[in-house]
Amino acid sequence: MLNPTLPTLLLLAAPGLAQENVLDSTGSSTQTQQPSQRQGLLPLRKHGGPLDERPFLSGDWGGQRDQLTEAGIRFDLIWTQVLQSVASGGIQEASAYGGKLDIPINFDLDRMGILPGALFTLRTESKHGSSVNRDTGALLAANDVHFFPLTDGEEDLLLAITEFRYTQFLSERLGLFLGKIITLGGDVNEFAGGRGDTQFLSHSFLASSVTALMNPYSAPGAGIFWMPNEDLTVTSSIYTSNDASTSSGFDELNEGLTWSTAVRNQYHLNALPGGMNLAFQYAFGGDFTDIQGQFVDAGEFAVPKNSESWNAFWNIWQYLSVDGPAEKRVDASNGRMDLRGTGFFARAGLADRDTNPIEWSLSLGFAGRGLDLARPDDTFGFGYARTQLRENFLTDSSLVDDTGQRWEGYYSFALTPAADLTLSAQIIDPLREGVEAATVFGVRLRSSF
Numbered sequence: 001m002l003n004p005t006l007p008t009l010l011l012l013a014a015p016g017l018a019q020e021n022v023l024d025s026t027g028s029s030t031q032t033q034q035p036s037q038r039q040g041l042l043p044l045r046k047h048g049g050p051l052d053e054r055p056f057l058s059g060d061w062g063g064q065r066d067q068l069t070e071a072g073i074r075f076d077l078i079w080t081q082v083l084q085s086v087a088s089g090g091i092q093e094a095s096a097y098g099g100k101l102d103i104p105i106n107f108d109l110d111r112m113g114i115l116p117g118a119l120f121t122l123r124t125e126s127k128h129g130s131s132v133n134r135d136t137g138a139l140l141a142a143n144d145v146h147f148f149p150l151t152d153g154e155e156d157l158l159l160a161i162t163e164f165r166y167t168q169f170l171s172e173r174l175g176l177f178l179g180k181i182i183t184l185g186g187d188v189n190e191f192a193g194g195r196g197d198t199q200f201l202s203h204s205f206l207a208s209s210v211t212a213l214m215n216p217y218s219a220p221g222a223g224i225f226w227m228p229n230e231d232l233t234v235t236s237s238i239y240t241s242n243d244a245s246t247s248s249g250f251d252e253l254n255e256g257l258t259w260s261t262a263v264r265n266q267y268h269l270n271a272l273p274g275g276m277n278l279a280f281q282y283a284f285g286g287d288f289t290d291i292q293g294q295f296v297d298a299g300e301f302a303v304p305k306n307s308e309s310w311n312a313f314w315n316i317w318q319y320l321s322v323d324g325p326a327e328k329r330v331d332a333s334n335g336r337m338d339l340r341g342t343g344f345f346a347r348a349g350l351a352d353r354d355t356n357p358i359e360w361s362l363s364l365g366f367a368g369r370g371l372d373l374a375r376p377d378d379t380f381g382f383g384y385a386r387t388q389l390r391e392n393f394l395t396d397s398s399l400v401d402d403t404g405q406r407w408e409g410y411y412s413f414a415l416t417p418a419a420d421l422t423l424s425a426q427i428i429d430p431l432r433e434g435v436e437a438a439t440v441f442g443v444r445l446r447s448s449f
Helices: 064-070
Strands: 019-023 029-033 073-075 078-088 095-108 118-129 157-169 174-182 218-229 232-240 257-269 272-284 309-322 341-351 358-369 379-389 403-416 419-429 438-448
Touching: 064 073, 157 218, 174 232
Parallel strands: none
Antiparallel strands: 019 029, 073 095, 078 095, 078 438, 095 118, 118 157, 157 174, 174 218, 218 232, 232 257, 257 272, 272 309, 309 341, 341 358, 358 379, 379 403, 403 419, 419 438
C-alpha cells in the first residue's frame, strides 16, 4: 500500500539572533528562547480575551490554562470537520462527512527546570465518519484530514498515539530528536503546506507524490538538526519505511528504513520573503517491486524485488506582494500565511526508475491573504498538480493512464482567530483508465479549543 506522506521531518526552523523557532506538536513553528538561557523553549502565550479575539474558543479556563503554560505544559485541541461531495465523475457520485480530533501536548522540560534545552511532545489523534477519498478513483487523497492517521478502510479511530518525541538541544545551533515521529508537514511551504486542516485540502499540494512509496505518516525514528545561521536549517533523520500510526512501530523495525536529509533556506528577493526546501530520501532493507525487472514463471509467478529505493524533491515559495512591512520573519512551517499579500509556490520530485512507478511529480499555484480589505485574515489558493508514471507493463496496458492531474481552489473565511471555514473545489483526473475526472466540492471547519 502506498503511504502518501511527507518526505522529511523538520523539527526546527531557522533561528533568530536572540531567539530560535521550534516546531511544536501542532506543526507550528514558535519562537523560543535559546536553550542556554534556560527560560523555556516554548514561549508563554495567553488563551483568554473576547470571543472574537481569543486564539482558543474555550479561553483560559479562569487563568488555569495560562498557569499551565507558565509551568511548562502546553496543549492544543484542534477539531477539523470536512463535508465533501463527488458531484460528477470518479468511481461514484457520493457525499461524506468526517472529522479528526488532534490533541498535541508539549512538556517544556527546560521551563520546568528538569533538563535544559529539552522538550517532550505527545500527540494523540482520533477520527470519525468517512470521506470521498475512495469515491474519486484517485490514489492520492482528496481529503488529507481524514486520510491520516492510516487505518484499515474508512473505519473510525477512537485513539492513536501518533507522536511520542523527545527533542534535545546540544548547543544553540545543534540538537537531536528521537521517538515516534510524524513526517507530515515536513516539506514546509508558506503557501502549500500544513496537514490538510489549513490551506489546501488535497494531498497533491502538501507533498510530492514521489515520496508515497517509502514515507510513513507516523514511525519510530531519530535524527539530528543543525542551524549554521538564521536562514539555513539542515535536518537528517532515519525512521521505519512502514507506517506505525496505530502501533508502537517496533514490529516495523525489520521491514526497512528510510533515511531522509533536507536543507531549508529562507531569503528576501527584492525585499520580499521567499524560501526553498531541498531533500533526498534513501530507503534500504525493504521489499520493493522491481518494475524494470523481468517477471519469471518458474512453476509459479515470481515478482522481481529490490531492497532499495530513493527519491528527491524540491519546493519553492515566494511572496509577490506584501501589505505592510515585509521584514517580519516568515514561519513557513505553520501551515498558514504569516503576511497579508500574494505569492506563488512550486513543488517537484523525481524517483528511482527501478522501484518507483512515479517518474516525476509537479505542483504549482498562487495564493494569498487579505484579498478583501474588509476581511484581512481570509486566505485563498489555487493550484495545479501533475503526476507522471514511467512506462511499464501497467501503463502499457489498458488498466492505468500514464498521467494524473488535479486542480484545487479554496477560499478560507476567518470566523475568529480560533476558527475558520473553508470552501474547496477540486477537479481530479485519476490514473485509472476509464474513470472520468471527478468534480469534488467541499466545506472544512477547523476549530481550536
